[in-house]
Amino acid sequence: MHLVREWSPNGYDRAVELFKRGFFDGSHFYRVLPHFLVQFGISYTNDPELLKFANKNIPDDQKFDPPMKFKEGTISYAGSGPNSRTSQLFISYGSVPSLGRELWETPIGEVIEGMESIRGLYSAYGDMPPWGHGPVQGMIHRDGKAYIEEQYPKLDSFISCLVTEEEADDENTSEEEEEADEITSEEEADEITSEEEADEITSEEEADESSEPEAEEFEALDLEGTDEVVKVEPFAGTERIGSPTKKDIASEEVVGVTAGAVSDMNTIFMVSGGIFLAVSIFLGLAVYTKRRRAKFDKSS
Secondary structure, three states, rough: OOEOOOOOOOHHHHHHHHHHOOOOOOOOOEEEEEEOOOEEEEOOOOHHHHHHHHHHHEEEOOOOOOOOOOOOOOOEEEEOOOEEEOOOOEEEEEOOOOOOOOOOOOOOOOOOOOOOHHHOOOOOOOOOOOOOOOHHHHHHHOOHHHHHHHHHHOOOOOOOOOOOOOOHHHHHHHHHHHHHHHHHHHHHHHHHHHHHHHHHHHHHHHHHHHOOHHHHHHHEEEOOOOOOEEOOOOOOOOOOOOOHHHHHHHHHOEEEEEHHHHHHHHHHHHHHHHHHHHHHHHHHHHHHHHHHHHHHHHHH
């Protein structure tokens, strides 16, 4: 059996105390109903203080919303009304819709090993009268073990119960320490990564600064036919620094040529073209005038 305090604190505390003090040792499973439940919890102890403790009612625990569904192996208290739980427990044989509806039917744990033994408990006596031929609870309280052994000798019983408490706090502490170590390791890794990134950024900035041409590295070029001095930056990835040629400009292989340089070179080309056009027009007029004069002389 595995009992869970979070499910039912009051019920858990009472059950654990009874198991620890040997209240259930030697007691019978006096109500065994296949496909429904098996009930136990009437002790044969001679300890009056333990009996007084066991018979004292405990308050009902708050149910989950929605309530926990019963399944095979679910452990809960039997009762007769609100705040009526004492010492009698039952184990569910399956998912019975009627179980878990009452205030006192709050699960306190479950069978996690040995359910085949619970299913094999002797059940031929059936329920208590008038629904069956099983033991009467009042007679068990009055006559104790002798009543069961004489009237219902085939009923199964506990031999002894051993309680082993999980050290949840230590486990949680270990888990928290492990998580803290993981978080610390992650933070250290982040700090190392940040430092490496900072070093990389610094190195990149230094590399960028060293690759950026200083003002004195620009070469002053005097373009013929203009009064402007144009600065040409060195082309990235090359060692050449100088005046761009017409082929360079056409193929866009030179980076950093100012708009003024291209504009001034275009101006040179335009001026040259204009001079060529003017000479062509002058020659054409000269030829035309000569032919007109020859024609005029001939007609005279």
